[in-house]
Amino acid sequence: MTAAVTLDSVSCVFGHGAAAVRAVNAVDLTIEAGEFFTLLGPSGSGKTTCLRMIGGFTLPTAGRILIGGDDVTMRAPYARPVNTVFQDYALFPHMNVRDNVAYALMVRGVPRSERERRADELLALVQLAGVGERRPAQLSGGQRQRVALARALISQPQVLLLDEPLGALDLKLREQMQSELKALQRRIGITFLFITHDQHEALSMSDRIGVFNAGRLEQVGTPRAIYDEPRTRFVAQFVGAANVLDGEAARALTGRPGAMLRPERIRLGDAIGARASGPVSEVQYFGAFTRLKVQAAGTLLQADLAHVPAQATPAPGETVHLHWDDRAVHALQDAV
Ligand code: ATP
Numbered sequence: 001m002t003a004a005v006t007l008d009s010v011s012c013v014f015g016h017g018a019a020a021v022r023a024v025n026a027v028d029l030t031i032e033a034g035e036f037f038t039l040l041g042p043s044g045s046g047k048t049t050c051l052r053m054i055g056g057f058t059l060p061t062a063g064r065i066l067i068g069g070d071d072v073t074m075r076a077p078y079a080r081p082v083n084t085v086f087q088d089y090a091l092f093p094h095m096n097v098r099d100n101v102a103y104a105l106m107v108r109g110v111p112r113s114e115r116e117r118r119a120d121e122l123l124a125l126v127q128l129a130g131v132g133e134r135r136p137a138q139l140s141g142g143q144r145q146r147v148a149l150a151r152a153l154i155s156q157p158q159v160l161l162l163d164e165p166l167g168a169l170d171l172k173l174r175e176q177m178q179s180e181l182k183a184l185q186r187r188i189g190i191t192f193l194f195i196t197h198d199q200h201e202a203l204s205m206s207d208r209i210g211v212f213n214a215g216r217l218e219q220v221g222t223p224r225a226i227y228d229e230p231r232t233r234f235v236a237q238f239v240g241a242a243n244v245l246d247g248e249a250a251r252a253l254t255g256r257p258g259a260m261l262r263p264e265r266i267r268l269g270d271a272i273g274a275r276a277s278g279p280v281s282e283v284q285y286f287g288a289f290t291r292l293k294v295q296a297a298g299t300l301l302q303a304d305l306a307h308v309p310a311q312a313t314p315a316p317g318e319t320v321h322l323h324w325d326d327r328a329v330h331a332l333q334d335a336v
Contacts, residue, residue: 003031003069004033004068005029005066006029007028007063009027010060011027012061023046031159031193033191035191036194036206037191038194039212040198040238045213045215046214056077056079056082068081082157085161088168089136089145100151125184125187126146127146141170146180159192160193162194162195164197203239208221209239213234231334232333236260242260243262244259259331260329261328276297280294280315280319280320283314291303296322
């Protein structure tokens with residue numbers, strides 16, 4: 001099957017000489033048709049630049065971009081079978097919602113009755129039937145987000161690019177929209193390329209994730225592979241909490257030169273058979289779990305314990321014994 005999007009050694013450098021910024025550095029990536037693919041990474045890592053190059057708003061300084069097998073590297077945005085939902089939605093405030101959604105069809109000269117019918121269909125698809133007459137200002141943040149989505153879908157793109165589309169929403173609404181967006185993508189079957197710096201959003205919504213770090217794609221994989229088998233320290237620490245162990249501590253605790261151990265894989269137990277023992281230096285209560293920081297084997301280990309009753313929670317200074325299974329230890333490729 002033809003890939004939805006292919007990046008072939010794509011780079012983007014802004015500026016010249018000493019001031020040059022290599023925003024995207026020789027990225028190779030294949031996104032399959034119908035995938036919900038997320039680019040995840042910290043601020044400034046190159047996610048938006050990558051998305052803008054696929055959308056045609058920024059030209060790469062090297063490499064090729066293919067969409068549906070066609071080389072679109074030098075094509076203008078409107079000549080690409082993609083559309084973009086921006087974080088600020090960019091709705092036209094003076095137009096009603098239906099006209100906002102139908103805008104791309106109006107530009108193309110589609111007759112009013114036809115474009116209104118299609119706009120109403122899309123408003124129904126995003127569960128906004130009946131608000132077509134309102135102005136964007138008369139909608140909630142979540143509703144405006146859905147209008148932006150409907151507006152981007154009306155031109156039937158092969159790929160929908162979404163640049164932090166949930167970033168402006170409060171946490172509860174954001175979680176609701178995460179489920180809705182994922183369900184919508186399944187229903188319509190269009191390839192989604194989603195950008196976020198929120199690891200939970202990426203893990204819960206995506207078929208696959210590409211983790212960006214300093215302009216490079218550091219790892220591409222399913223959410224489970226990224227979380228359970230990170231290749232590098234950066235991925236281990238950026239996606240979820242991690243005990244990254246190097247050198248002496250790694251060898252003493254895991255028998256490997258460099259390894260990762262997720263805090264939730266550590267249990268408290270008896271002195272006999274313990275992997276490590278030491279005093280608790282900090283106790284943090286998070287509701288769903290309690291985080292202990294324990295000084296052991298010359299390092300600070302973090303253990304996240306679920307369901308610990310108050311009376312059973314160790315106090316700072318108390319010595320605890322830490323246990324984990326061999327399976328919980330994952331070797332890292334870039335250990336120092
Ligand atoms: P954020 O999550 O903050 O949007 P990002 O991962 O999307 O970050 P980019 O916006 O792609 O990162 O930026 C990557 C790098 O390129 C940054 O160092 C940024 O300052 C730089 N950059 C982006 N756009 C330009 C530009 N037009 N001119 C110069 N430098 C730029």
